[in-house]
Amino acid sequence: xxxxxxxxxxxxxxxxxxxxxxxxxxxxxxxxxxxxxxxxxxxxxxxxxxxxxxxxxxxxxxxxxxxxxxxxxxxxxxxxxxxxxxxxxxxxxxxxxxxxxxxxxxxxxxxxxxxxxxxxxxxxxxxxxxxxxxxxxxxxxxxxxxxxxxxxxxxxxxxxxxxxxxxxxxxxxxxxxxxxxxxxxxxxxxxxxxxxxxxxxxxxxxxxxxxxxxx
Ligand code: PRP
Numbered sequence: 001x002x003x004x005x006x007x008x009x010x011x012x013x014x015x016x017x018x019x020x021x022x023x024x025x026x027x028x029x030x031x032x033x034x035x036x037x038x039x040x041x042x043x044x045x046x047x048x049x050x051x052x053x054x055x056x057x058x059x060x061x062x063x064x065x066x067x068x069x070x071x072x073x074x075x076x077x078x079x080x081x082x083x084x085x086x087x088x089x090x091x092x093x094x095x096x097x098x099x100x101x102x103x104x105x106x107x108x109x110x111x112x113x114x115x116x117x118x119x120x121x122x123x124x125x126x127x128x129x130x131x132x133x134x135x136x137x138x139x140x141x142x143x144x145x146x147x148x149x150x151x152x153x154x155x156x157x158x159x160x161x162x163x164x165x166x167x168x169x170x171x172x173x174x175x176x177x178x179x180x181x182x183x184x185x186x187x188x189x190x191x192x193x194x195x196x197x198x199x200x201x202x203x204x205x206x207x208x209x210x211x212x213x214x215x
Contacts (some may be wrong), residue, residue, distance in 0.1 A: 006049045009063060009071035011056035014165075015186050016215050018093040023051075026208040060085060061188065069194035069202060076184045077162060080124050086190040088206050091213050094186035096165040098127060101175040103152045109164055118158045121151030128161035131181050149173040 008028070029045045034053055038119040042051045052068055062068040072095055078087065100120075114153040120173040122128040130189055132139045142157050149169055151157035161181060162169060170177065188209055195202050 001045045001199045004198075004201070005043070005047065006070065006182060006198070006205065007052060007053055008049055009052045009059045009068035009073075011059055011073060012053055013056060015056070015072060015074065015094045016053070018186065020092075022072070022091065022093075022209065022212060023049075025212040026205065028118055037123050046184050048132055056155055057081070057175070063189050063191050066191045069198065070188060070190045070205070072161040073189055074184050075182070076124065076127070078187060078189065079182070082124050082126060084192070086192055086195060088190060089210050089213055089215060091186040091188055091209075092215070094184070096163050096184050098124060098161060098166050098184060100131075100159055100178045100181060101149075101152075101164075102159045102176055102178055104174050104176045114179055119156070120161055121148050121157035122161040124161055127181065131161065149175055153208040 008023070010016065016034065018035060023030065027046070028049050030042045030051050031045045032039065032042050033044055033065040034051070040053050042053065044050065052060060052062060056073055056077050058069040059068070060078060060083040063085055064083045072091065076098055077144045078085070117140045119140045119142050120128055120132070121144050123144055123146065125141045125143045129141050142151065142210040144151065148160045148162040150161055150173070152175065153173060159178065160175070163184070164177065188206065190202065190206065
């Protein structure tokens with residue numbers, strides 16, 4: 001491995017294939033089977049970079065601390081993490097939305113004040129909290145880690161704030177969208193110190209990525 005290798009954090013899961021494709025288009029092909037291996041660290045074929053394959057929620061932390069020079073992460077994760085990262089390129093892929101949804105059979109009035117505040121289950125407590133606060137609506141945020149759609153079906157919450165891609169999970173659980181909170185795409189994020197100390201390498205790479213993304 002080249003001792004000047006750039007460290008790039010990419011997320012497991014739904015953005016992985018697009019990330020591998022993007023980096024191969026800027027001549028950084030990952031060596032080894034990222035999809036099949038249990039390894040978490042992969043050199044590029046030319047050894048000029050190494051890829052960390054981590055959970056999407058951990059990417060802002062790796063990049064903030066400089067353990068990775070750059071990373072790719074969804075805007076949803078970025079907003080929720082609230083880290084101070086440079087975000088030079090909207091990569092365009094991984095489009096989805098964060099929405100407010102409720103049971104299609106809901107007949108009760110959504111009431112935003114008074115004694116019992118409506119309960120909103122979400123794995124985005126910061127985004128959801130900011131959204132309702134900005135509208136002056138008082139809600140109780142119920143943080144969950146997954147299967148958010150279950151919350152209104154079990155009386156845990158009145159509504160959810162969650163990611164929607166195809167809409168299939170909402171449909172299959174008899175939920176309907178009430179309102180869009182934000183649109184989400186994958187972003188390139190960069191560590192501020194790395195951009196200063198390795199500016200030749202990184203400025204060039206960011207430019208290549210920008211071109212490869214059609215920006
Ligand atoms: C997300 C989201 C929904 C689902 C929406 O979950 O929380 O459950 O995808 O996708 P759809 O609109 O295409 O049906 P994810 O798969 O990321 O899993 P998680 O709940 O474990 O985070």
